[in-house]
Amino acid sequence: MTPEVAVDLFREALWLTSMIVATIVVPSLLVGLLVAMFQAATQINEQTLSFLPRLMVIFLTLIITGPWLVRELMDYTRTLIMNIPSLIG
Template sequence: MSPEAFVDVLREALSIIVIIVSAVVVPSLVVGLIVSVFQAATSINEQTLSFLPRLLTTLLALMFIGHWLVQTLMDFFMEMVQRIPQVVG
């Protein structure tokens, strides 16, 4: 495997990882920020008040975009399998 091909595969894999993780984490961060502002405004310092909405948001995000996430990973895997002859030969 040439260094250029390896760097190309690594770059593509890292970009897919960043996109997939961002799609799950960003909604949770937004909800966490909203809950934190609410807690600061009302002086409520309850840990479960910030944890539960973020957990539910993450689960809902996985439910709604799970198909897209799996499809993206499958497309990447199939592309890597199709590249095997080019990389080996």
């Protein structure tokens, strides 16, 4: 395996990881921002107020995008396993 192939595999793995994390984290960040703006406008300083909406958005995001995320991860894993003979020799 050449260094270029190793770097390419590592780049693909990092891209897939960042895509999976961003798919889950970005909606949570947006809801957290909206709740924070609501708390600032109403001066409600309850720490647990932002937890439940973000948790619900994460669950909803995983329900909606879960099959796609698993399919992407399985495609990457399948491609990696199928290419093992060509990567070794």
